[in-house]
Amino acid sequence: MNNTDLMRLRSKIVSDLASLEETTSATRTVIIESADVIPNYLQSEIDAAKDTTDIDNAVSVFDHCTARKQALKNALIRMDRGEFGICQSCGIEIGTARLQVAPGTNNCIHCQEEMEMRFPRAKSPSLITGSIRELGVA
Numbered sequence: 001m002n003n004t005d006l007m008r009l010r011s012k013i014v015s016d017l018a019s020l021e022e023t024t025s026a027t028r029t030v031i032i033e034s035a036d037v038i039p040n041y042l043q044s045e046i047d048a049a050k051d052t053t054d055i056d057n058a059v060s061v062f063d064h065c066t067a068r069k070q071a072l073k074n075a076l077i078r079m080d081r082g083e084f085g086i087c088q089s090c091g092i093e094i095g096t097a098r099l100q101v102a103p104g105t106n107n108c109i110h111c112q113e114e115m116e117m118r119f120p121r122a123k124s125p126s127l128i129t130g131s132i133r134e135l136g137v138a
């Protein structure tokens with residue numbers, strides 16, 4: 001990857017980080033404010049179910065954005081160390097097109113595919129518990 005592409009990517013990462021920070025801040029507010037709603041025994045079951053779904057959605061968005069922010073921060077660290085764009089699994093150079101689409105990636109497409117086949121993503125309820133604990137809500 002040449003220096004011009006690298007500078008463009010750094011700028012995109014910084015911009016994406018700012019956008020993700022706004023989103024996590026907004027969802028953090030939704031989650032914290034919603035925490036007061038859960039134990040409301042006067043709500044109908046439908047309202048309570050809707051509130052729970054809204055909270056679950058906010059937690060999912062928060063988790064996704066938090067993970068992306070960390071990946072992008074790590075990408076900036078790798079740039080500073082001169083390690084950006086090198087697959088952390090096999091050591092080959094990651095394609096520029098892949099980095100432009102997914103600048104936070106650690107792996108080349110081949111290693112990523114192999115990893116996803118070995119360890120398919122599982123939805124874990126512990127993510128929700130972890131997020132709420134991290135926010136200090138529960």
Ligand SMILES: [Zn+2]
Nearest residue numbers: 087090108111
């Ligand atoms: Zn690789």
